[in-house]
Amino acid sequence: MSQAAAQFMGAHGMVAATGALLVLCMGLWATGLVAEVVTALLFFAAAMLLKLAPAQTVFSGFASSAFWLVTSGMVVGLAMNRTGLGDRLARMLAARLPASYPGFVAGLVAFSFALAFVMPSNLGRIAVMVPVLIALCDAFGLTAGRPGRTGAILSFGIATPMLSAAILPANVPNLVMAGTAETLYGVHLAYLPYLFLHAPVLGLVKGAILVACTVLLFPDRLDGARPTLPPLPPLSGEERRLSVILAIMLALWLTDGWHGIAPAWIGLAAAVICLLPGVGVVPAASFSEIPLRTCFYVAALFGLTAVVNETGLGARIGHALLAVAPLEPGAPAKDFATLVGLSIGFLFVGTANGAPALYTALAGEFSASSGLDLISVLMVQVVGYSTLFLPYQAPPIIMTMDLAGLSLRDATKLTAASGLAALIVAAPLAYLWFRLTGRLA
Numbered sequence: 096m097s098q099a100a101a102q103f104m105g106a107h108g109m110v111a112a113t114g115a116l117l118v119l120c121m122g123l124w125a126t127g128l129v130a131e132v133v134t135a136l137l138f139f140a141a142a143m144l145l146k147l148a149p150a151q152t153v154f155s156g157f158a159s160s161a162f163w164l165v166t167s168g169m170v171v172g173l174a175m176n177r178t179g180l181g182d183r184l185a186r187m188l189a190a191r192l193p194a195s196y197p198g199f200v201a202g203l204v205a206f207s208f209a210l211a212f213v214m215p216s217n218l219g220r221i222a223v224m225v226p227v228l229i230a231l232c233d234a235f236g237l238t239a240g241r242p243g244r245t246g247a248i249l250s251f252g253i254a255t256p257m258l259s260a261a262i263l264p265a266n267v268p269n270l271v272m273a274g275t276a277e278t279l280y281g282v283h284l285a286y287l288p289y290l291f292l293h294a295p296v297l298g299l300v301k302g303a304i305l306v307a308c309t310v311l312l313f314p315d316r317l318d319g320a321r322p323t324l325p326p327l328p329p330l331s332g333e334e335r336r337l338s339v340i341l342a343i344m345l346a347l348w349l350t351d352g353w354h355g356i357a358p359a360w361i362g363l364a365a366a367v368i369c370l371l372p373g374v375g376v377v378p379a380a381s382f383s384e385i386p387l388r389t390c391f392y393v394a395a396l397f398g399l400t401a402v403v404n405e406t407g408l409g410a411r412i413g414h415a416l417l418a419v420a421p422l423e424p425g426a427p428a429k430d431f432a433t434l435v436g437l438s439i440g441f442l443f444v445g446t447a448n449g450a451p452a453l454y455t456a457l458a459g460e461f462s463a464s465s466g467l468d469l470i471s472v473l474m475v476q477v478v479g480y481s482t483l484f485l486p487y488q489a490p491p492i493i494m495t496m497d498l499a500g501l502s503l504r505d506a507t508k509l510t511a512a513s514g515l516a517a518l519i520v521a522a523p524l525a526y527l528w529f530r531l532t533g534r535l536a
Contacts, residue, residue: 112145113406120399124392124449127487132388135395148402156397159274160359164264165393167359168215169385170366170377171341175214177377178333182227184210186327189231196243196316199235200250201306203228207254208298211265213341215362217255217491218389224251225498236318243315245501249509250309252495253483254302256447257513260481261298263289264348264358267393268480272451274393275400276473279456284473286348286358292474292534296525297481301517308513313505333376340365340376392448400452412457417464424466427535431475431526434461438479439518447489450480471534478525484514 116138123134142153156162175181184206192202207220214220228248237244259265263273263286276282330338344365348358370379403412420433441450454476462472486492486506496506529535 109147109406110408110411113147113402113408116141116145116147117399117403117408120395121449121453124446130388131392135388135391138395138399142398142402148405152401152405153398154394155278155401156274156394159278159394159397160357162270162274162390162394162397164215164270164359164362165267166385166387166390167362167366168264169389170369170382171344171362172214172216172218172220173381173384174337174369174376177381178331178337180334180337181210181214181220181224183327183330183334186227189234192231192235194235194317196314197306197310199243199317200247200309203247203251204254204258204302204306207251208258208261208302211255211259211262212345215262215264215266217259217266217489218386218494220255221252221491221494221498225495229499237315241315242313243317245505246309246313246315246509248495248499249313249492249501249506250305252492252499252506253489253510253513254305255495256489256491257305257481257483257517258298258302260477261290261293264362267389268447268451269477271393271396271448272455272473272476272480274397275452275455276458278397278401279404280459280469282469282473283357287350289474292529292532293477296521296528297477300521300524301481301513304516304520305513308509308516312509312512336374337369337376340368396449396452400456404456414460416457417460420464422461422464427467427530428526430465430467431529431535432522434465434472434475435479435482435522437461438476439482439484442480442483442488443485446487447480447483451476454480467535471529474534475529478522482514482517482522483510486510 120134120138123129123137124131139153142148143150147153188202188206192199207224210220210224225248228251232238232244232247237247256266256268260269263269263284273284276284344361347354347356347361369375369377370382372379416437420437422430422433438450438454441453455473458469458472458476461467462469465472467475483489483492486496486503488510492506492510495501496503526535
């Protein structure tokens, strides 16, 4: 065999091995046959043993700003839980919820969206809020077994991953997308432009759709009497300090286009302050309570996409998809629909956490074929991966079901209905908003 043939076979073997590892990891993450962190460690070990890429590529996820934003979000979520500030916010919400079932559901969905601004962790918000929601349902007369109780809790659980997609640092899929774009293309996304592009449709319109689907599928009514809740205790010193930390963090996030500091480093600084003795709100020893398995999962996703790109597998997959995907320059509506469809298709393969990694790795190919700029191609995928159809596609929904004892059948019914309605109503509106804001020429 000639040297050229040997090199070809070697390169071909690397691509084949990377493809097999991609299928194995995405399959394990999608099915949950083993814990996410085990699959993550499997990727690191296999990639290094097979010499698929240099160590700096395999472990590049740990150098990503998104990895550190996930880690800092876990610390902030822990602080909200330990200080009682999360429970206080929920109690304040209860005092303002309308004494009608549609208003009750709408209030919970709106609170889920608002809480995502200050608590950048989907799983953290679910862990804090589901016990509070159960107590709220009891207080409003929605006892166990009533459809209104199921609908109210599920609406919050689905709103948590679905609506937070409109806020850049608020969920894992956004961070996977942003981190992969930074690793592969050197693209840095800004907080406020991202919020302006996505919040009107992915936040407000999808929230209204979710409320409507919940009320229709789980009809119920309240007795009209507002429950009497025990008075809130005065703000503790820890809660006051955490409120100041969160306010400064949010203000810096909103103005990142002015000062140029990435949201990840702002979040990391907030997490450090939360852990500092004296001025912090949780002891440093509490860091051991952070679920680092999620952080390793995110780092593995970034590393996997970097390896896929470096071995040339990403380009091959992109060419294969482009052979059947109707992307063409000068057809923005058609290209938008195709890209949203591709993003949704990846949801069924890699879940909402893995789909952005797969899509973003191919975004350069999609941009070249459609004639759309790279940022537009990246932003269109958010419309897709925020359109959930099955509970397994978003771990926060599964966690909500587990904590509240809800059935898979009920969760599937609401995710499928709200996903289909969002695809029919919200996706076209998102296209119009993209055109109106100049994101799509």
